[in-house]
Amino acid sequence: MPLPTRASQDLILNTQREKLKRRHVFKPLPPVKVVIQSLGRVVSSRNMASELKEDQAKTFPDCIQLNDLASETVGGKILFATDDFFAPAENLLKRQAPEFKLNVFTEYGKWMDGWETRRKRIPGHDWCIIQLGVPGVIHGFDVDTRFFTGNYAPRISIQAANLNQGEVPTFSQRNNKMGTAFSEEDLEIVNKLKSDSWNLLLPMVELKAGHLETSHNVFPVSSQQRWTHIRLNIYPDGGIARLRIYGVAQKDWSVIGTNDLVDLVAMVNGGVCLGFSNAHFEHPRNLIGIGRANDMGDGWETARRLDRPSILKTNDKGILQVPGCEWTIFRLGHSGVITFIEIDTNHFKGNFPDSCKIDTCALNQQEEKEEALQKWSKMNEGKWKPLLSITKSKSSCRDIKRISGPINRLSRGLFSAASSITLYMWTVIDLRLCISDADFIYGTWFTGKILYCWCYRVHREWPNFARQDPEFRAPEEGALAAQLYAAIPL
Numbered sequence: 001m002p003l004p005t006r007a008s009q010d011l012i013l014n015t016q017r018e019k020l021k022r023r024h025v026f027k028p029l030p031p032v033k034v035v036i037q038s039l040g041r042v043v044s045s046r047n048m049a050s051e052l053k054e055d056q057a058k059t060f061p062d063c064i065q066l067n068d069l070a071s072e073t074v075g076g077k078i079l080f081a082t083d084d085f086f087a088p089a090e091n092l093l094k095r096q097a098p099e100f101k102l103n104v105f106t107e108y109g110k111w112m113d114g115w116e117t118r119r120k121r122i123p124g125h126d127w128c129i130i131q132l133g134v135p136g137v138i139h140g141f142d143v144d145t146r147f148f149t150g151n152y153a154p155r156i157s158i159q160a161a162n163l164n165q166g167e168v169p170t171f172s173q174r175n176n177k178m179g180t181a182f183s184e185e186d187l188e189i190v191n192k193l194k195s196d197s198w199n200l201l202l203p204m205v206e207l208k209a210g211h212l213e214t215s216h217n218v219f220p221v222s223s224q225q226r227w228t229h230i231r232l233n234i235y236p237d238g239g240i241a242r243l244r245i246y247g248v249a250q251k252d253w254s255v256i257g258t259n260d261l262v263d264l265v266a267m268v269n270g271g272v273c274l275g276f277s278n279a280h281f282e283h284p285r286n287l288i289g290i291g292r293a294n295d296m297g298d299g300w301e302t303a304r305r306l307d308r309p310s311i312l313k314t315n316d317k318g319i320l321q322v323p324g325c326e327w328t329i330f331r332l333g334h335s336g337v338i339t340f341i342e343i344d345t346n347h348f349k350g351n352f353p354d355s356c357k358i359d360t361c362a363l364n365q366q367e368e369k370e371e372a373l374q375k376w377s378k379m380n381e382g383k384w385k386p387l388l389s390i391t392k393s394k395s396s397c398r399d400i401k402r403i404s405g406p407i408n409r410l411s412r413g414l415f416s417a418a419s420s421i422t423l424y425m426w427t428v429i430d431l432r433l434c435i436s437d438a439d440f441i442y443g444t445w446f447t448g449k450i451l452y453c454w455c456y457r458v459h460r461e462w463p464n465f466a467r468q469d470p471e472f473r474a475p476e477e478g479a480l481a482a483q484l485y486a487a488i489p490l
Ligand SMILES: NC(=O)NC(NC(N)=O)C(=O)[O-]
Pocket: 086, 108, 109, 110, 111, 112, 116, 118, 119, 150, 151
């Protein structure tokens, strides 16, 4: 089959985007245990679903909706690869979807956007070691062979380990590894990890070639443990464009003090998207990634709704009067008292949402499951309480809101349950929103109890970064936390 040209690929992609599903709610996740481990970093990932045909996306398991724990954007790293002859293993972790460049060759061969080893002429098989950017529970893999057609790796297996920092030896800088294989020195270092005996998360499976319809090789896994490192084995050699490792972060909540300000929904803290109405351009999980968005592709961006009125009207508060809205639901990584929300429409200038609102809800696991099975259609039936009433959004702007009033004083009852939050975007003229930065939560923590609630992105180095950030104003920090803490009956 001839390789498609760039122009024809764009055409196919655009056609597929047009057909993208409008609403997605995925099956409830299994309970996430809070494991006492060291703090990881953060996650965001691209919307793989947006590359797929509607019916194709439907056939993929829900794990592809979770956070990519290995993306370079959250600190995922290649520590070692047996061979990087045609293309270095670092490409596996790139955020962007793979590209194909017709007639582009390097001094080693055809330029390929992925990890591609040479045709092996010695015993054994190729493998590499990946350090996750965010340690967590892995729910599945997408092994994307895109554009590797006559040269894809025919079989893989995946092993995993949960390592303390002290157990990981220092590897030499990989720099540009193209045209090379491992050195004796690298081998000596990697042997210390004894990775060939790590837990087998995915036994040997066959891959399909990197044609558009077959390139996403998705494998759900059911391990409930926390992992920090992955060994990807390819048999015997070949190329893979991207490896997405989908899961939920696990954070050590025992190190969080009752006066600490923490972003409860940040992916790095265990936040996870449970469903959404539309992810036409970008997935809402981007809202809970790390730092401010790099560009519009790093936010949540829906399609313009076709049911928007031909002639728009606003009410006396300037809010557009339109039917319906787009929504997304997040489960928080831990319970807490929400005192700050940050809504950041960074990079969204001609397409920021007219307004948004936020509701919260306390749900136990069973209730969460039921709500998800009913596609969150019961959101307006009593359980959900407003956290932020309908509020006008601004163009490319970081907006921090302090939440006050009874909603903050969560009763103990709430803490014995799980809760979820919905974010409504009341705008129909243009439903693109990038909410991309820290939600400032003055948290009160109840280790061992998980309340799923809401908030936004976390800064790298949280909370120190935020406290040094001149734009950040957290009034009465210590006093506020103590007061709220006192207000919660124990
Ligand atoms: N045309 C190719 O892709 N050839 C080889 N790969 C690269 N990247 O040149 C190969 O067969 O492995």
